[in-house]
Amino acid sequence: MMMNGGEATEAELFLNCDDMSVLERQRVQLNYHQYHHPGFEPTLPCFFPNSSKMNVGEVDSFLPSAGLDLPEIYGELHGDARISVSPGNITTEFGNSKKRKFGCVDTETKVCNEKKKMMMMMDREVAVEEEEEEKSKVTEQCTRSIMKMKNKAKKEQNSCSNDSSKVTKDSQRTDYIHVRARRGQATDSHSIAERARREKISGRMKFLQDLVPGCEKITGKAGMLDEIINYVQSLQRQVEFLSMKLATVSPRLDFNIDDIFSKEVVSAPMMNLPNTVMPPHMMVNSGYPHDMVNSGYVHFNPMQQVVTSSDPLSCFNNGQSATMWDSEVQNLYTV
């Protein structure tokens, strides 16, 4: 990684956070700059990490670690309503943005002026309530600023970039986040807010893709939503079916809890056979890791287990365990 010595700490912070969200990285950046550049005017319109300090090499090394987060944001560059998420898109999209940059050089100063106006607007209009929206804007900023970093590093600095090379206020002072519109996109606050909202949605849909089985190939909101609806409905039907099955299987509604624990849930060093005498004994005596399991097992009377081994379904003698359950239930109320 090509790093200057002075940038080492900041770069380390960036590089060590492959799993950090872009937002956190932005915060780190903010803190760094706040620490190192305390005397900047709060009124400057653009938020940029200090462009004169970050060189191309650093940006290049920063980008791959940001690769996971970028595609879903840049997926909107093409302006359609679909979500296509694939890390392989990064390079092509950056290629596109570079091409676009050359056509937009002269509008940069215009954008800066517009941006100042927008800032005024934003200061008045943007309220602080939606912290999430700010966060995603910060996210946007970070990615956009990175893009701008790259562009600027390639050309000479024009007047706008000279202004923006100073770091503006930090968001902690005024609680507003100044947002720069992306290249070729509308600059009014509404569309920016809308874009932030859309990106939030696409981020969440990505999570859903991981959760719902068989969704990897589906791109597009409508298809994803279809799958989600089907999945939720199938889960609900399964619950119905299973409860019906349980109702028919056990006429007395008491279930053998130790079966469940031994088989499924806890990584127990115990054996799985429900009918042997040993397990409850052993489990009670050994230092069993889970408190909940302990509470379930404390009721077990090994003698009882022997007696009722022919009836494996009932694990509680109602008369004996009633009092114990009451105390347990009392504990559970506090949960």
Add this chain to the structure above:
Amino acid sequence: MQPTSTMNEEFLKKWQMGLQMFRPSIDNASVSERKRAIKLSADVAMASLRKGTTCWSRALIQKTATEDNFLVRQMLSGIKEETLINKKLPKVMCHRKIVRRSKKILMRRKSRSAMEEVAAKAKKLVKRKTQGLRNVVPGGEFMSNNVLLIQETLDYIVSLQTQVNVMRSIVDAAEAGIER
């Protein structure tokens, strides 16, 4: 995020608690009664795991509360009543025919390009699907924006998975016990 074993255990505990309350009244009842009791306690257990933080859990509790107040009150004695109420969203009641007619007129007035038409159709489709999702997820009508809807769906799916896993393992265990 997949359901963790802690979640499984908590759900099982709460479910058992709920079933205990049914136990005296249900022993000789019909299959459907028992099934209803099982499902009810399972749902309340699942919802109470969230302790009133999510919209769907509150809506689910509200739904079950109409069926069996006693159970719900017992299981949720730790949680305040206020947190359990969902705020109703303002709904504009319009006659459907009038709405459709005005939409048609607007469509005619607007100049259309091929791209716009496609985009508009896609948007309509997505809107319809989100409405469908709202119908499926409990409390969907209380979720004001789509971001919240998707978040709640995520949580709801994870909880449903817990529920299904635990129930299935109990059914398996019970069946295995019977076969012996």
